Amino acid sequence: MRNSILVFIFTTLIINIALGFLWPPAWWFLLLTTTLTIFVLRDITQSRHSILKNFPLVGRVRWTVEGLRPYVQQYLLESETEGRPIHRMFRGIVYKRAKDSLDSMPFGTQMDTYADGYEWIAHSLSAMGVKEMDEDPRIWIGGSACEQPYLASVLNISAMSFGSLSSNAITALNRGAAKGKFYHNTGEGGLTPYHLDNGGDIVWQIGTGYFGCRNKDGSFNELEFEEKARHPRVKMIEIKLSQGAKPGHGGILPADKNSEEIARIRGVEPHTQVDSPPRRTAFGTPLELMDFIQKLRTLSNGKPIGFKLALGRKSEFIAICKAMKKTGIKPDFITVDGGEGGTGAAPLEYTNSVGFPLREALAFVDDVLIGFDLRHEIRLIASGKVFTAFHLVQNLSLGADICNSARGMMLALGCVQSLSCNTNRCPTGVATQDPRLAKGLDLADKSVRVFQYHKKTVHALMDMLSSTGHQSITDLNRTHIFRRVNQQSVKRYDEIFPLVKRGSLLTENEKQLPEAFKLHVIEASAQSFMPASLLADIDHETKSVC
Numbered sequence: 001m002r003n004s005i006l007v008f009i010f011t012t013l014i015i016n017i018a019l020g021f022l023w024p025p026a027w028w029f030l031l032l033t034t035t036l037t038i039f040v041l042r043d044i045t046q047s048r049h050s051i052l053k054n055f056p057l058v059g060r061v062r063w064t065v066e067g068l069r070p071y072v073q074q075y076l077l078e079s080e081t082e083g084r085p086i087h088r089m090f091r092g093i094v095y096k097r098a099k100d101s102l103d104s105m106p107f108g109t110q111m112d113t114y115a116d117g118y119e120w121i122a123h124s125l126s127a128m129g130v131k132e133m134d135e136d137p138r139i140w141i142g143g144s145a146c147e148q149p150y151l152a153s154v155l156n157i158s159a160m161s162f163g164s165l166s167s168n169a170i171t172a173l174n175r176g177a178a179k180g181k182f183y184h185n186t187g188e189g190g191l192t193p194y195h196l197d198n199g200g201d202i203v204w205q206i207g208t209g210y211f212g213c214r215n216k217d218g219s220f221n222e223l224e225f226e227e228k229a230r231h232p233r234v235k236m237i238e239i240k241l242s243q244g245a246k247p248g249h250g251g252i253l254p255a256d257k258n259s260e261e262i263a264r265i266r267g268v269e270p271h272t273q274v275d276s277p278p279r280r281t282a283f284g285t286p287l288e289l290m291d292f293i294q295k296l297r298t299l300s301n302g303k304p305i306g307f308k309l310a311l312g313r314k315s316e317f318i319a320i321c322k323a324m325k326k327t328g329i330k331p332d333f334i335t336v337d338g339g340e341g342g343t344g345a346a347p348l349e350y351t352n353s354v355g356f357p358l359r360e361a362l363a364f365v366d367d368v369l370i371g372f373d374l375r376h377e378i379r380l381i382a383s384g385k386v387f388t389a390f391h392l393v394q395n396l397s398l399g400a401d402i403c404n405s406a407r408g409m410m411l412a413l414g415c416v417q418s419l420s421c422n423t424n425r426c427p428t429g430v431a432t433q434d435p436r437l438a439k440g441l442d443l444a445d446k447s448v449r450v451f452q453y454h455k456k457t458v459h460a461l462m463d464m465l466s467s468t469g470h471q472s473i474t475d476l477n478r479t480h481i482f483r484r485v486n487q488q489s490v491k492r493y494d495e496i497f498p499l500v501k502r503g504s505l506l507t508e509n510e511k512q513l514p515e516a517f518k519l520h521v522i523e524a525s526a527q528s529f530m531p532a533s534l535l536a537d538i539d540h541e542t543k544s545v546c
Helices: 004-020 026-046 050-054 062-075 087-100 167-182 222-229 259-265 286-299 314-327 348-353 358-373 389-396 408-413 443-466 515-523 532-545
Strands: 119-121 137-143 151-152 155-157 183-185 201-206 234-240 305-309 332-338 379-383 401-405 481-486 489-491
Touching: 026 050, 026 332, 062 201, 087 408, 087 443, 119 389, 151 155, 151 183, 155 167, 167 183, 167 201, 167 259, 167 443, 183 234, 201 222, 222 286, 222 532, 234 286, 234 332, 286 305, 286 314, 305 379, 314 358, 314 515, 332 358, 358 389, 358 515, 389 401, 389 443, 389 481, 401 408, 408 443
Parallel strands: 155 183, 155 401, 183 201, 201 234, 234 305, 305 332, 332 379, 379 401
Antiparallel strands: 119 481, 137 151, 481 489
C-alpha cells in the first residue's frame, strides 16, 4: 500500500513537471503534488503513529473523521433524548427560554413513559391558577447565629470560577443575576471585579486553595478574608469540601488559562497549572470544621456560612452532624453536589465513577439532618444537572430548599456543548481565556438571556406547582413524585426514600437506630472524618509495627 502510494505520487510529480513546461496551469497541480509528497515523506519517516507509517496520507483520513465525529453526531445523528452529557431536548428548552422564544412542545412527549426510571409529578383536581401564586418564590437563609440572613431565589447560578469561564461570561452572568435578583456563586477561583462591579448578589466560595484569601504558602489568610467577606455584594460564604465532578480531587486550572490577571486574583504563579489541594489546611476534623464556620461567621460580620460537599462515605456526613450537636455550632446552609456535576477539567474516572448522584445524596442529607434534629435551622441547596422546572421539583420534593444551576446558565450564555472547556478553545467565548474568543460573547445580549432563562424557568416551576393544588414550594414533599421502578412497579419517592423520624438518630441505644443508618451512625465520630472502624484498624496496625 505504502509503495503504491509513493509510486503514484512520484509518477504524478514527474508528469506535472513535464506538463508545466508545456502548459503553465499545470504548475498548480505540481504544487499540490509536491505538498502531498512532503506529507507522505513525513508520514513514512515518523515513528509515533503506526497507521500513518504503514498508510501514509490515507491514514490521516482517520484523524479527520474522528475529529468531526462529535459534531456530526450532535448536529446530524442524535435524537432529542440521546445527547450526552445534556440531552438536545434540555439544551433546546434552555435556548428557547433564554431567547424568550416559544417554548411549548407539539404533538406529545418524546420521552418513553414506560421506560424504567421514568418519573413524573402527581397533579390534583384542586389545581389553581398560577396568577393566584407568588411567581417569585424566595427562601430565607440564616440560622439563629446569623446576623445578616439572606433572602434567596429558588434558582441561582452555581459555582463557576473566573479562570474556568471568561471575564465576559462572568460579567454577563452577574448582570443577569442582578436583573433577576438571584445570586451568583463565584466558584473557588476567588472574588473578582467581574463579580463585584455588576450589581449581582454573590456567594463567595472558599476552596481548598483559599484563592483570594491565602498566604504565600497556600494557607488561609484571615485579614484578607475579612476585608473581602464584608463587601456589601457578598451575601453568603460557602466552604467547598468537595464537588460532584471530581470529589476527593482538587480543582484544576490549566496553564494556558492561568493568565497574569487570574494569577494575581488567586495569588498564584501565572502560566502554570494550578491544582487545588484535595484536603484543607485550616481544619482536619468535623469539630475543627465547626470552629472554622464560627470563625468565618465572625470575620464576615454575621453573614450566612455554609459548606458544599458531594456525598462520599455516609459516616463522614453523620460525623459532621455529631460535631454540630457537640459544639452547638451549625452552618446556615449545606450545598449538596451530585456526582453527575460538570466541570471544565476532570479525570474520566472521577467524572464517571466517584460520588453519590444528587437524588440519593440529597435524600440522605435531608434524612440525617432530620434524624439529628438539625433540619429546621439549616437550608439545603441542590446542585447537579438542573435545567427545567421538573428538575427543580424533583430536588425540592426530596428536601432541597433551593437549587443551583451551572451548565443551565452556561447554555443560556450560548454554550453549544462543544466539549472543549478544558482546551481554552471554547467557540462561544464562555469557557476560555482567549481574548479573541471571549470578545464574541456580547454582554448586553447574554446577560438578558441569563435573566430570561431564570425568569421563565421559575415561572414554569410555579405553573407546574399550581397543577398540584399547592401554593408554595415548601409544600412539596416525597409523596408528590412517582418513579417507574420496573415494568411491574411504580413507587412514590417516600417509598423509595423512606422518611426518618425527627431526632431518631440521637439515641445512644444502637438497637433503636433506624436500620438503614445504624452502621454509619456507629462508625461516625465528631473527632474524625474517617470511620471509627478504619481508625481502629490503623491504630492496631501502628501498635503492631511498634
